Amino acid sequence: MRRAPVAFVAGALGAAMLLGALAEARSHPEGRTGVPAMVRRALPAVVSITTRQIEHDQFNRPVTSRGLGSGIIVDRRGYILTNAHVVDGTEQIKVTLTDGRAFRATLVGKDGFTDLAVIRIEAGNLPALRLGNSGRLAVGETVIAIGSPLWLEGGPTVTVGVVSALGRSMEDPGLPVLHGMIQTDAAINAGNSGGPLLNLAGEVVGINTAMIASAHGIGFAVSSAMAKPVVAALMATGRVIRPTIRLEAVTLTPQVAYANDLPIEHGALVVRVDPDGAAEAAGLEAGDVITAVAGRAVRDLHQLHEQLDRHQIGEEISLSVWRAGTTLTLRPRLEEYR
Numbered sequence: 532m533r534r535a536p537v538a539f540v541a542g543a544l545g546a547a548m549l550l551g552a553l554a555e556a557r558s559h560p561e562g563r564t565g566v567p568a569m570v571r572r573a574l575p576a577v578v579s580i581t582t583r584q585i586e587h588d589q590f591n592r593p594v595t596s597r598g599l600g601s602g603i604i605v606d607r608r609g610y611i612l613t614n615a616h617v618v619d620g621t622e623q624i625k626v627t628l629t630d631g632r633a634f635r636a637t638l639v640g641k642d643g644f645t646d647l648a649v650i651r652i653e654a655g656n657l658p659a660l661r662l663g664n665s666g667r668l669a670v671g672e673t674v675i676a677i678g679s680p681l682w683l684e685g686g687p688t689v690t691v692g693v694v695s696a697l698g699r700s701m702e703d704p705g706l707p708v709l710h711g712m713i714q715t716d717a718a719i720n721a722g723n724s725g726g727p728l729l730n731l732a733g734e735v736v737g738i739n740t741a742m743i744a745s746a747h748g749i750g751f752a753v754s755s756a757m758a759k760p761v762v763a764a765l766m767a768t769g770r771v772i773r774p775t776i777r778l779e780a781v782t783l784t785p786q787v788a789y790a791n792d793l794p795i796e797h798g799a800l801v802v803r804v805d806p807d808g809a810a811e812a813a814g815l816e817a818g819d820v821i822t823a824v825a826g827r828a829v830r831d832l833h834q835l836h837e838q839l840d841r842h843q844i845g846e847e848i849s850l851s852v853w854r855a856g857t858t859l860t861l862r863p864r865l866e867e868y869r
Contacts, residue, residue: 569675569732570675570677570689573729574629575658576603576604576657576659577602577629577660577677577679577687578601578603578604578611578626578628579722580599580600580602580617580624580626580636580650580679581599581625582617582621582624582625584620598621599679599722600613600618600679600726601677601679601722601723601725602617602626604658606659607655607656607659608651608655610639611626611636611649613650613724613725613738614646614647614648614724614725614740615642615647615648616724616740619648624636624637624638624650626652629687634653634654635652636650637650638650639765640765640766640769640770640771641765642761645757645758645761645771646740646741647738647761648765649762649766660734661734662734662755662759662762663730663734663735663736663755664734664736664755664756665737665754665757668694668697668713668730668736670694670695670697671693671694672730674693674715674717674736675689675690675729675730675731676691676719676723676726676728676739677689677727678719678720678722678724678726678739687726688723690717692715692750693715694713694714694715695714695715695749696713699711699713700782701751710757710833710836711753711757712740712751712752713751714749714750715728715752716748717750723739724740724741725738725740726738728752736755737755738752739751739752740752772867773868774839774843774846774866775839775867776809776810776813776839776866777804777810778801778802778803778808778810778815779803780799780800780802780832780835781802782799782832783795783799783820784797787800794856795820795853798829798853799834800818800819800820801818801819801821802817803817809864809865809866812864813850813861813863814859814861815850815852815861815863818854819854820854821851821852822853823851824850824851825838839865843865847862847865848863848864848865849862850862
């Protein structure tokens with residue numbers, strides 16, 4: 532599993548769904564003012580993002596690499612929402628609007644926990660898209676993805692699909708775990724990262740962020756419900772403050788339990804403990820299973836993060852931990868996630 536850069540190919544099913552959506556729009560009492568009109572309204576608020584980063588080769592010689600992504604204007608003053616991995620570590624960020632204007636952008640702030648970032652361009656009175664209510668989405672509902680894939684000229688690309696599943700978690704080793712994800716079969720290609728996933732009302736219900744390279748027709752978007760507080764915090768202060776105990780864990784499922792010969796089937800299985808972090812200081816070890824935080828049950832990694840978010844940085848919390856057949860109570864002190 533990886534984020535962004537591998538292309539998906541839109542299949543016959545996606546094309547058929549697009550034709551169906553267009554047919555639905557044509558039969559609308561307002562004629563052709565349904566989906567096509569909504570897309571026309573949304574397109575000016577979708578931007579193309581190109582980045583430049585200076586890296587060094589094996590001989591320590593500077594090598595320029597370029598990246599591509601998409602973004603959503605969420606504020607008429609020039610604030611743009613995109614993925615953190617699109618702008619992470621870049622030297623320069625360039626934003627191109629659908630009318631052809633190009634601007635240098637500055638990074639306002641980013642949040643690796645949700646893979647979201649806000650950048651800004653010096654322009655005003657821009658078209659903006661509204662973050663909608665992803666909590667109203669239903670599996671099978673039609674959604675539309677817009678982005679700038681594969682360095683194609685001619686402006687953003689529009690693809691259509693359905694909501695395949697809700698509430699997915701992406702646990703990719705070495706990367707932050709993303710929760711509450713929307714799974715869709717709308718075609719997402721390299722460069723779509725940071726673009727909007729829209730419902731048929733033209734509201735942003737997700738931010739396209741990830742795909743599984745070995746699969747076809749499976750893409751993911753950060754839900755608007757997850758994005759709203761992050762965007763507000765980044766625009767206000769440039770950062771999102773959340774607590775952590777500094778460890779890497781995965782959801783313990785019956786399958787994971789069987790593979791690791793564990794007698795319990797639910798909780799957060801600790802994979803790695805950060806050196807000199809709160810978890811290590813409290814005595815947590817790889818192989819431990821966290822089953823409760825402050826007396827509240829933890830059935831998966833998402834619940835662990837939810838329970839930690841209930842507490843303040845600097846607070847000492849009580850963890851119930853299963854280790855080799857015994858239950859321990861450990862008391863890490865929460866640190867700020869960075």
